[in-house]
Amino acid sequence: xxxxxxxxxxxxxxxxxxxxxxxxxxxxxxxxxPAPNPAAAAPGDAAVPAGAPDAPALTTDQVRMVLRxxxxxxxxxxxxxxxxxxxxxxxxxxxxxxxxxTSPGCPSGPEIMGEAERQIREMPEVTDVAIxxxxxxxxxxxxxxxxxxxxxxx
Numbered sequence: 513x514x515x516x517x518x519x520x521x522x523x524x525x526x527x528x529x530x531x532x533x534x535x536x537x538x539x540x541x542x543x544x545x546p547a548p549n550p551a552a553a554a555p556g557d558a559a560v561p562a563g564a565p566d567a568p569a570l571t572t573d574q575v576r577m578v579l580r581x582x583x584x585x586x587x588x589x590x591x592x593x594x595x596x597x598x599x600x601x602x603x604x605x606x607x608x609x610x611x612x613x614t615s616p617g618c619p620s621g622p623e624i625m626g627e628a629e630r631q632i633r634e635m636p637e638v639t640d641v642a643i644x645x646x647x648x649x650x651x652x653x654x655x656x657x658x659x660x661x662x663x664x665x666x
Contacts, residue, residue, distance in 0.1 A: 570637040572600040575607055578635060582627045585620050591628065595655025598646060605639040607632050612651045621645075 579597055580590045591597055591611065599610040609628065613621045625643050632641045653666060 568637065570602050570605060570607070570635070572602055574635070574637075575600045575602065575609070575632060578631045579609070579628055581631050582624060584614065584624060587614075589656075589660060591624060593657045593660045595657065596624075596651060605637055606642075607635075607638055607640070608642045608644065610644045610646045612646055614651055616647065 576592055576597065579600075580592050582591045583589060584591060584594055584596070587594065594614070596613065597609060597611050599608075601608045609632070611625070611628065613624065618624075625645065629641050629643050632638055653661070656664070656666070
């Protein structure tokens with residue numbers, strides 16, 4: 513049976529030196545240079561390390577958004593909506609969080625606080641984190657976000 517392609521070069525394949533159809537002195541096509549990618553970073557546009565003067569400023573809102581990933585495992589609600597996060601302070605690349613728990617005997621306390629610290633440390637702009645456990649004012653359901661209270665029927 514005849515081959516469907518009688519000449520391997522008819523579709524632009526360059527003849528190989530071992531190809532009997534290759535002629536001596538044949539030159540291959542010049543290499544193709546890819547077009548510049550406008551989205552590629554220029555040499556001076558490298559990622560700015562945390563704490564550098566030109567680093568984007570870290571905000572308390574960014575930290576609070578990250579803390580929304582941390583849930584109280586017993587209630588399955590995030591610690592921000594639960595009202596457990598009392599204060600977030602950002603000083604350059606250092607974050608300090610004052611937070612409480614639903615009760616002093618909360619068995620999930622170490623897990624919640626550890627996860628809060630872990631989530632903040634994963635932020636590229638952060639170099640240090642301090643999580644302070646505070647009991648004043650004491651947490652109550654009144655600290656839960658109003659929309660969450662409404663969802664819970666409170």
